Amino acid sequence: MTKKRKTRAVDKNQYQAFLTKAKDFASMMDISLEEGKWNSAGLQAVHTVISASDAVIVYYGGVRSAELDHREVVRLLQDIIGEGAAAAGRHVSRVIAKKNIVEYEERLIARTEAMDMVEHAKRFLEWVSGVLPKTN
Secondary structure: OOOOOOEEEOOHHHHHHHHHHHHHHHHHHHHHHHOOOHHHHHHHHHHHHHHHHHHHHHHHHOEEEOOOOOOHHHHHHHHHHOHHHHHHHHHHHHHHOOHHHHHOOOOOOOHHHHHHHHHHHHHHHHHHHHHOOOOO
């Protein structure tokens, strides 16, 4: 039995706004990498996967997560999409796992950590783009 997740209803057509946000964050993620701003790249990766997840969840489920814990978005994604989202969800999990380091810890993230987060964010965004309708 699936756990009842905290969600709120969102018009299905709003998925495009979340996808646009995800693509904007991904663009800034690349710029941050080019400029050697590892913390910024990592944070942009976090925002990329969250917005991209919202796009898919809104389109297929008509809801978005209202959970405080961003890791719940992976479970909601699987609740709505099913096992087809399992591999994609692992990319989200890898990025979200480093969210606290990027945002709240005193240490700076290393180049390799930023590169890893960016790579997983890009792979997830590619999957999202493949499961959503093509937009102009």
